[in-house]
Amino acid sequence: MRIAIVGCGYVFDFYMAMFPSHPELQVAGVHDIDAARTAAVRQHYGVCVYPDLAALLADGSVGLVVNLTSIESHFAVTKAALEAGKHVYCEKPLVTDLAQARELFALAEAKGLVLAAAPSNVFSDTVQTMWKAVLDGAIGAPLLAYAEFDDNPIYLMQPEMWRSASGAPWPYTHEYESGCTLEHAGYHLVWLCAILGPAVSVTGFSKMLVADKTDVPLHPADTPDFTVGVWVGNFDGSAMRDVSGLSGAAPVWLELMNYLNQKWPSVKPTSSARSSCGSTRC
């Protein structure tokens, strides 16, 4: 399949590093609103650069658009690509607004297109192995799942100096402004919901603990950098989709995960994965 990439920032290089392992995917071209970035990646990778998003979407040879833009652009770029008849894979979080998430999934469904979003760690060796253990009954009936994702004190690790292979700076101020819940909660919610079924309820707490991570002014200045939550699932797999009582980022993630649970039963470990536990790669 020929794919086109929108957004050539820091994470773009990680995707480019992965493509040699997937010869079934050919990068038709890329686009970024920052001309300096498209010039840099054209020089670094020799990729084709579309002059604008319209030109990218008008390329009939492109079947899938990979959306690697900043979070604020996810909705508009994804919607435009779906309207142009392209399948979409979008970086996380797909959007930060529940109504927008529902609109995009409805659009994809109406057009018979696949809309998928990171994280896809459900395909990793670790998660496939855990999933196999649950399916095989190796741990009996699960009563409790514990998940932890710790960013560590990244602000002490000089993220201002981090550069991708083609020279994009790590967008650390944007990361602080978005916060850990929107940026990272999905990494665990994906596999919790995939293996154990949709959430029934979520109780959470979040707070900004370190106010002076950078001298650069942040907008907003008080996005939580610590979140802890209790996710309660239906371990019999039956769904309860009422997320209306939740606030902040949790409903968006849960809606996406519940959707994944209903629409993508095929991501469950394959028979080959089950027989060769621990050796499955996506």
Ligand SMILES: NC(=O)c1ccc[n+]([C@@H]2O[C@H](COP(=O)([O-])OP(=O)(O)OC[C@H]3O[C@@H](n4cnc5c(N)ncnc54)[C@H](O)[C@@H]3O)[C@@H](O)[C@H]2O)c1
């Ligand atoms: N940086 C990481 O380590 C990392 C890891 C995993 C996932 N992600 C996710 O990947 C996405 C991108 O992150 P990043 O770190 O590469 O950010 P970035 O800021 O380095 O890059 C984003 C790029 O998108 C471009 N862009 C923004 N709006 C656009 C639009 N409307 N049309 C075309 N181009 C547009 C920007 O000019 C920029 O070059 C985010 O959703 C982020 O959460 C980042």
